Amino acid sequence: MTTMIRKENLKTPLRWAQVGGGKGSQVGCFHRDAAHRDDNYKLVAGAFDIDAERGLRFGVDELGLDADRCYPDYKTMFDTEAKREDGIQVVSITTPNSTHYEIARSAIEHNLHVICEKPLTFTAEESLELKELAKQHNRVFGVTYGYSSYPTVAQAREMVQRGDIGKIRVIHMQFSHGFHAARVEDNDPGLQWRVTKKASGPTYVLGDCGTHPLQMARMITGLEIDKICCMRRSFVGTRELEDDGHVMVQYKGGAYGTLWASAVAVGHVHNQRIEIIGEKGTLQWWDEHPNQLMYAPINEPFRPLDRAMSYLYEEARFERIGAGHPEGLYDAWANMYRNMALAMAAADSDDQATKASIIYPNIDDAIEGVRFLEACAESADNESKWVTL
Amino acid sequence: MTTMIRKENLKTPLRWAQVGGGKGSQVGCFHRDAAHRDDNYKLVAGAFDIDAERGLRFGVDELGLDADRCYPDYKTMFDTEAKREDGIQVVSITTPNSTHYEIARSAIEHNLHVICEKPLTFTAEESLELKELAKQHNRVFGVTYGYSSYPTVAQAREMVQRGDIGKIRVIHMQFSHGFHAARVEDNDPGLQWRVTKKASGPTYVLGDCGTHPLQMARMITGLEIDKICCMRRSFVGTRELEDDGHVMVQYKGGAYGTLWASAVAVGHVHNQRIEIIGEKGTLQWWDEHPNQLMYAPINEPFRPLDRAMSYLYEEARFERIGAGHPEGLYDAWANMYRNMALAMAAADSDDQATKASIIYPNIDDAIEGVRFLEACAESADNESKWVTL
């Protein structure tokens, strides 16, 4: 019953490096798993740790790399690799947020493609600068909003772009969990820094959670935000930043909607949802059950569109396993890394048309996210006034 | 497996009349069904129709009333019945909205209990005046927000009032359907007047749909609104009034939330939902499946609390039929009419404590609804500024 389909991969894997992702990093191995899944990347170098010795041992002992390609820092790596014939072509950055900008900037200047964790930067200016730089160097700049690489999201995008649901009227975005409903940070230092301004920037949960459905809405609809109005609360009163926030959003062109991000929604597990209502149909997507896309044509009931079924568009048929068998977030990340690799190959052969046709979470998404968060903070701090992006 | 429980009824039914509800009225017979269900009311008189002759025939032929108690208009009825020893004690008003105020006022002045359709009046002043008058006359004034009389809603109210979910943080209210996503009013005159200001007042879907979950949130939580911010659209461009509206709500005491009302939500059937998130638990209620109340205690998963199960509070145990067998809106309306009858009996025997303890949708709910809609219109018409109620 299972028919496994794989989209074409690269003939030769890209030579890949990591900055960060060493011992104790959990996201580091998630990136490695995703990158290696389809053999489009081969990890050949790294600056895995701020502690150079520990990074070296990790690279050699855990990952089997050559010792001379386990570098003490990103600068040394970029400079040294640039001189090799077989030097790295792409780098993934999983360091603390405040260091993204300088590392990414240096990477592009060394002519590397970049894959960076979100949030990309703290200010929109920095992100815009990186975008411009990447453009000048013809480099691919991916940002790891991994949820957006499920086949069901691709199906939603195709349906919207082909006009299946007509002109969009209302968009609801939501990411609400309840893990931080009580003061759990006393035993969770990882949370402690997230709720403080200095480490986290202007927002906690709006950035940490809210930007995910925001990015997904953007990828699916292509709509741009005109202005927003935000109210937020720190329900656990000792927190400097919000643990719950609501935003009204008005898009250019007439559509509007809402975004809710919460860390205090008792009973909610993850609950990242997006609903897009058009004049001819409605789509609903829920990240806890990502193998189904709910669809209602006008005057008809909702029905689930299941991943891998023959009634889906070809653009959404990059499943790794037959219908019924569930895929998970790991598979979505592998899709994301593959798409980025295909775009990089297109860039390298200067095939701009192909490069432009490949969908992956990119720096424009990241820029919108940063600008959105700046506007949210400005609104919330000024009696929830409306702020134009 | 079925255990049917009925709460105590009145020993002698109240003598009841209708204004409106004659031939062609559909809500008229819904009121009669609900009122007669438990034999707490006996229909003895009516001014059923603006056409006196047609009203007379309806009362006599369809309802079997005495001809001399089928009146040409409400004034004649109130005056004449007041002189009878066995005159009416309570009247239900189901006439066009613009006439509610004068009929209700006259009814109270004739010392009648009043049950009135929503929206009660177009302005908050009128509603406040009726409230004051009813208080002076020791009359019960019910308003037919019928959804709020399901046992599951009573369970939610009890849980909140007893502190089961702790201090309330976030409230989401929603009533979204898709029946008017296209321009269907060309073939539906009943809709045509609803989307015009003159007949409908300052709002269409916010009033027609949105006030229902608003009333329910109020009944369950008792929270009062501080201020709101509203944006709305007429997506079908020929409509004078909104067919979709979003509201941000801030309550006194720190809770906040949102309300969404829509008539263009393709695929949604009714979708009246309410979610109440507290510091210790969350409740979710959905009117399409009203026999279940979803409940999540902190750090535990959601589970359905089923109507009539032994784990519910006694206050929610007024089921008419055993667990598993579904009840519907008709049963909820019968509950509403019964509770109003019990309150009327308490008022008549001047038992103010009992009267105050009985829960039913009342004139305070109606007043909040009117003030809410006034504020929504003011906000939406002024670039979605915040408006204090």
Added chain:
Amino acid sequence: MTTMIRKENLKTPLRWAQVGGGKGSQVGCFHRDAAHRDDNYKLVAGAFDIDAERGLRFGVDELGLDADRCYPDYKTMFDTEAKREDGIQVVSITTPNSTHYEIARSAIEHNLHVICEKPLTFTAEESLELKELAKQHNRVFGVTYGYSSYPTVAQAREMVQRGDIGKIRVIHMQFSHGFHAARVEDNDPGLQWRVTKKASGPTYVLGDCGTHPLQMARMITGLEIDKICCMRRSFVGTRELEDDGHVMVQYKGGAYGTLWASAVAVGHVHNQRIEIIGEKGTLQWWDEHPNQLMYAPINEPFRPLDRAMSYLYEEARFERIGAGHPEGLYDAWANMYRNMALAMAAADSDDQATKASIIYPNIDDAIEGVRFLEACAESADNESKWVTL
């Protein structure tokens, strides 16, 4: 948004009596509510109680009947009423199961239409005899399998009969609750007799629960059972009769399926479900959410068909209230009583075509139920051998 539709009712209500249903009976008032809902019946007489005096007081005090029409027993009632010009036309029987046969027989012989609680009789012979007698007297004989009168069931029947799902292949029937998973009968005498052979007949849960989906499958598909194989258990070991039973069913014509009835299914509330799989489509119905019928055409996903929506067949459009608003079991019972009244009127005017076209749970359903239970007991008591009906 609400459009209430009512199918035509009788111009003159049928003169109706009850045998049983007096003080302490809970099903008695359920019958009265359902019968009176649409004014097709008027209760004019009764033999409400085995205690004649108590029955009299109940009829006079609680129901407002004339004292001389509150009879000490059914025989007196049938004889006396037969002599009146305005005598009763129809009787509902809600007495202990063992008395159904003789009361129903006498009623038909007095030329009355009969509505009887299930199970109709303990043996198939008795039921067949009543059927023959009713036919001779041109009387309607209804049996109160009330679940089958939801509009969604009518929709399912229409879809099957019109060939929408093609030739039927598999039928799954289920009614599983968990209320008797432990030995609760010690505090529940009503359950005590149900699990003993003498009072209950050859089965407990197969009859009490299992015959409901059996009847529904029969009404929807019209298929006849060829043979069955049954295994059952008394998991609470002190019970004489089964509290859980599984049946394999083979229908004439090639379809087959299963039936599961349980009183020990922990966590299940009611869980009466039926699934009908045809070569071109599948239907699923669940009594806890009876306003939706799930439907999957071949190669397409399941979608809910909601009661009262315009895409349903006309035959399923007897809703009492608009879409979205839920109906409950009480509404289904009212539908059942109405359909029986329409059939009775057709019989009285000798309009056999109309009489035959009206769908309601009837004596053929009851006969199949009795024969099914006889076969189940025979199979289960003989090492689950196959038994032909």
Added chain:
Amino acid sequence: MTTMIRKENLKTPLRWAQVGGGKGSQVGCFHRDAAHRDDNYKLVAGAFDIDAERGLRFGVDELGLDADRCYPDYKTMFDTEAKREDGIQVVSITTPNSTHYEIARSAIEHNLHVICEKPLTFTAEESLELKELAKQHNRVFGVTYGYSSYPTVAQAREMVQRGDIGKIRVIHMQFSHGFHAARVEDNDPGLQWRVTKKASGPTYVLGDCGTHPLQMARMITGLEIDKICCMRRSFVGTRELEDDGHVMVQYKGGAYGTLWASAVAVGHVHNQRIEIIGEKGTLQWWDEHPNQLMYAPINEPFRPLDRAMSYLYEEARFERIGAGHPEGLYDAWANMYRNMALAMAAADSDDQATKASIIYPNIDDAIEGVRFLEACAESADNESKWVTL
């Protein structure tokens, strides 16, 4: 919000080979992905193809193996590798079913651990023989029933084994899809051989689908089947083997239940479900949403137990990614391969206690599956008589 936890892996990967799984094989790469996920296996050799040249090129070009370890057939591989100091330690067999026996036998005789696709063999004798042989050689023998390695299944097993749901009463097993409801084999040669006896053995859908939930029930409950009764149909009449089958199952010790396998269940996507009802609780698992385990304690409602939540047992806490983020079948397969590796390491160090404590789908499961299918065919071919296993 994400906490990724990984159970301990082997310090040195096992040297691993494949028989089958070459060009065009889809399951081959699924095994490689799963085996490589946690670095517990390193692919060093293979006999990938019946066409030796094609197998060689696949191993060298696609997998980067040394040419001299890409063998023309399994015999050569086993003999040659046995002589190397760094020879293979474990082999995965993904060849046609009819060849499993001889390859597996040879592998054990060469002292290799074995991982084999299901169904293991066509007869129970052969499977029993392999079991005995593996025991003599102290070899691990895994069979790839991959669904059973979800953390939620481990949670179910723990709950049953600790007595959380009490003594088991009823087990329902189901795997029903609708992909073959019509005669699709004309365009699908892969299906054509599955519905013929010669290639497939005595069953089609009972074996292809039904043995999965059968294995899962066995892993969770440890119950052994006493006897079964089976009925089956080829609804698409041109098929030699059944495309739908129902089985009644009686377990040793008093529990009983049903199994349904179908390829003609229109609208069902995969629908592998298992329900286990005990005297104190009920568990439900559904493979399309494998991150949730439904659980109802007696007298309480069902609630989802979500993967990775802190309320789960430690034995079920081998998640690869935090709660809310979904895992898929690929992750379950990786778990399966890891557990098998841990068992192999324990066997190699003769740590029998550890070896016995590790849960993975094993040869006993496979033996029960073969015996079950033999009994089903015997029953179905003899008027659905009861057959003792």
